[in-house]
Amino acid sequence: EHNNVTLGMVRDSLIRQEDTIVYSLIERARFPLNPPTYDPSYASIPGFGGSLLEFFVKQTEAVQAKAGRYDNPEEHPFFPDNLPPSLVPHYKYPEVLHPAAMSININKLIWDMYFNKLLPSFVSPGDDGNYALTAARDLECLQAISRRIHYGKLVAEVKFRDERKDYEPAIRAQDRFTLTNLLTFTNVEEAVKKRVAKKAMTFGQEVKLGDDGDKGKYKVDPAIVSGLYADWVIPLTKEVEIDYLLRRLN
Numbered sequence: 001e002h003n004n005v006t007l008g009m010v011r012d013s014l015i016r017q018e019d020t021i022v023y024s025l026i027e028r029a030r031f032p033l034n035p036p037t038y039d040p041s042y043a044s045i046p047g048f049g050g051s052l053l054e055f056f057v058k059q060t061e062a063v064q065a066k067a068g069r070y071d072n073p074e075e076h077p078f079f080p081d082n083l084p085p086s087l088v089p090h091y092k093y094p095e096v097l098h099p100a101a102m103s104i105n106i107n108k109l110i111w112d113m114y115f116n117k118l119l120p121s122f123v124s125p126g127d128d129g130n131y132a133l134t135a136a137r138d139l140e141c142l143q144a145i146s147r148r149i150h151y152g153k154l155v156a157e158v159k160f161r162d163e164r165k166d167y168e169p170a171i172r173a174q175d176r177f178t179l180t181n182l183l184t185f186t187n188v189e190e191a192v193k194k195r196v197a198k199k200a201m202t203f204g205q206e207v208k209l210g211d212d213g214d215k216g217k218y219k220v221d222p223a224i225v226s227g228l229y230a231d232w233v234i235p236l237t238k239e240v241e242i243d244y245l246l247r248r249l250n
């Protein structure tokens with residue numbers, strides 16, 4: 001029945017994932033930037049050259065790999081090299097995607113975007129010492145954003161099946177421009193940007209009894225959330241869709 005997945009179902013999942021992304025940003029914003037988290041010279045972990053953040057992410061991904069997380073085709077590690085194999089029985093996930101999907105992982109780009117552009121824009125400057133919690137919150141943001149962006153593989157597969165005769169010539173010609181036009185729905189993108197701003201207002205308000213609280217004060221700026229979607233999440237989802245489609249007839 002997984003072969004009957006519709007564009008509506010896929011979009012419902014993208015909408016649901018917005019909740020996770022907005023909440024994870026709110027949770028990260030409880031802490032200031034906490035620069036030592038990212039500073040290799042602060043951590044000085046024996047036998048490990050990187051930052052506390054890198055240490056935390058690599059170790060967490062190793063545990064999760066052993067527990068089978070990356071057997072799920074929707075999950076993509078940030079450090080795929082040298083990950084230990086899964087130690088648990090393999091669940092047979094439905095094979096919906098073309099096998100070439102496995103070779104697509106743009107987490108390097110997502111990582112750089114998150115730490116260089118996004119993070120400094122929505123946390124306050126400062127240092128409260130909570131570096132381990134900070135790293136944990138960062139990884140939750142990264143995983144939620146990565147899952148959403150790589151969901152583009154499934155979005156593209158469904159679109160391809162629905163309109164095969166339009167997509168096939170563009171794929172044969174490896175024509176990114178036509179593929180971009182085929183898969184773009186400007187009205188949907190506008191709705192996504194408005195909805196995530198509204199979610200940031202709804203989830204990020206101070207809930208008070210009695211009066212109506214600090215109107216207009218949010219835990220994460222709604223404009224930053226919709227900007228994140230406009231500048232990064234949607235364009236990178238489309239990049240994954242195109243990367244997938246270009247390989248779809250291999």
Ligand SMILES: O=C(O)C(=O)C[C@]1(C(=O)O)C=C[C@@H](O)C=C1
Pocket residue numbers: 011014155183184185186188189192233234235237238241
């Ligand atoms: O919903 C779709 O059709 C998608 O491809 C997802 C998405 C998005 O990232 O939100 C990307 C491209 C479309 O123009 C519209 C929305």
